[in-house]
Amino acid sequence: MKSAVSLPNPAAWPHLLAMLQLAKPRVLALVLFCAVSGMLLAQPGWPSLGRMLLASLGIALMAAAAAMLNCLLERSLDARMQRTACRATARGEAGRGETLRLALLLGGGGMLLLWGWVNALTAWLTLASLLAYALVYTLLLKPRTPQNIVIGGISGAMPPLLGWTAMTGEISPHALLLLLIIYVWTPPHFWALALYRRRDYARAGLPMLPLTHGAAFTTLSILLYTVLLTAVSLLPLAIDAVGLLYLLAALILDARFLFLAVLLHRQYADALARRTFRWSIWYLAGLFGAMLLDHYCLLPVT
Numbered sequence: 001m002k003s004a005v006s007l008p009n010p011a012a013w014p015h016l017l018a019m020l021q022l023a024k025p026r027v028l029a030l031v032l033f034c035a036v037s038g039m040l041l042a043q044p045g046w047p048s049l050g051r052m053l054l055a056s057l058g059i060a061l062m063a064a065a066a067a068m069l070n071c072l073l074e075r076s077l078d079a080r081m082q083r084t085a086c087r088a089t090a091r092g093e094a095g096r097g098e099t100l101r102l103a104l105l106l107g108g109g110g111m112l113l114l115w116g117w118v119n120a121l122t123a124w125l126t127l128a129s130l131l132a133y134a135l136v137y138t139l140l141l142k143p144r145t146p147q148n149i150v151i152g153g154i155s156g157a158m159p160p161l162l163g164w165t166a167m168t169g170e171i172s173p174h175a176l177l178l179l180l181i182i183y184v185w186t187p188p189h190f191w192a193l194a195l196y197r198r199r200d201y202a203r204a205g206l207p208m209l210p211l212t213h214g215a216a217f218t219t220l221s222i223l224l225y226t227v228l229l230t231a232v233s234l235l236p237l238a239i240d241a242v243g244l245l246y247l248l249a250a251l252i253l254d255a256r257f258l259f260l261a262v263l264l265h266r267q268y269a270d271a272l273a274r275r276t277f278r279w280s281i282w283y284l285a286g287l288f289g290a291m292l293l294d295h296y297c298l299l300p301v302t
């Protein structure tokens, strides 16, 4: 007897997996963690679990759609870069129509979820982030200016604000501070990678800072943004939003980031740039993790 529920043909699984990779799942995981942090920090105590799940799913679907559109629009550039040449869009395994349909399905589903079950403000802000990343950054900024990520970074910095508005329906200064932290974090995060991947970017003809202004200027820019990030990461203390636990974590995380940025500027090496990039990811996860711990067991700084 034939089963009522048929599983997808196992032969199609590798293709399905390749399509899911276009959503950049590891970036998505951190984006989602920052969005959920925004949800948890938005009020004292625990928010409604159902609302959190719906909001997380909506934001994740739209962020996945944005990443797929980015892969679709950049397929020929991706094909020229070692790091991205294996993407299904770059290899020609994922057709244009198929990728576009999947992105529209995920993005549309996410928008519907946020609009119908969360709130209109979050739906519009998430749509704005999607368009800012998939169209403004990818098509206009990335191929034109080495400041592409400084301007385009605003879309990547949105997740905690989206989480916050999903729970409260309004934009607060505290949520904007979370956005500011990610915004200032983005240049050292990306330029560290752009340094050790500069040959890739040269092959693709993209005007990334290490190519247009050289390694010394880029490492100096990383250092200056890391100093700024240190100051911005301590601002939540100034508004009494966090306590001792966060202060300790931020000091340790900032100290290592600064240490790596100084080393990188003094004596450039690809391996060190890679370590700085890796640390940027631990840094952001650690900072938001500490904010959460602090939120649920606040130790005041006296």
Ligand code: HEM
Pocket: 026, 027, 030, 031, 034, 083, 149, 152, 153, 154, 156, 157, 182, 186, 189, 190, 193, 281, 284
């Ligand atoms: C405009 C802003 C951003 C740019 C240009 C950027 C660029 C990149 C690039 C090119 C990579 C690929 C590294 C690789 O393939 O090894 C990467 C990795 C990563 N990014 Fe970003 N990023 C941005 C914002 C963000 C944001 C906002 C988050 C999270 C909140 C994030 C989290 C990550 C993570 C977790 C990885 C590691 C992925 C892996 O291990 O495969 N990035 N980023």
Ligand SMILES: CC(C)=CCC/C(C)=C/CC/C(C)=C/COP(=O)(O)OP(=O)(O)O
Pocket: 027, 031, 059, 062, 063, 066, 070, 074, 084, 126, 127, 129, 130, 133, 142, 155, 156, 158, 159
């Ligand atoms: C809807 C919503 C919340 C959107 C979030 C947008 C977001 C997380 C943007 C981050 C930007 C990002 C991962 C850029 C990767 O750079 P790239 O695209 O230049 O990297 P690549 O060379 O690997 O394609």
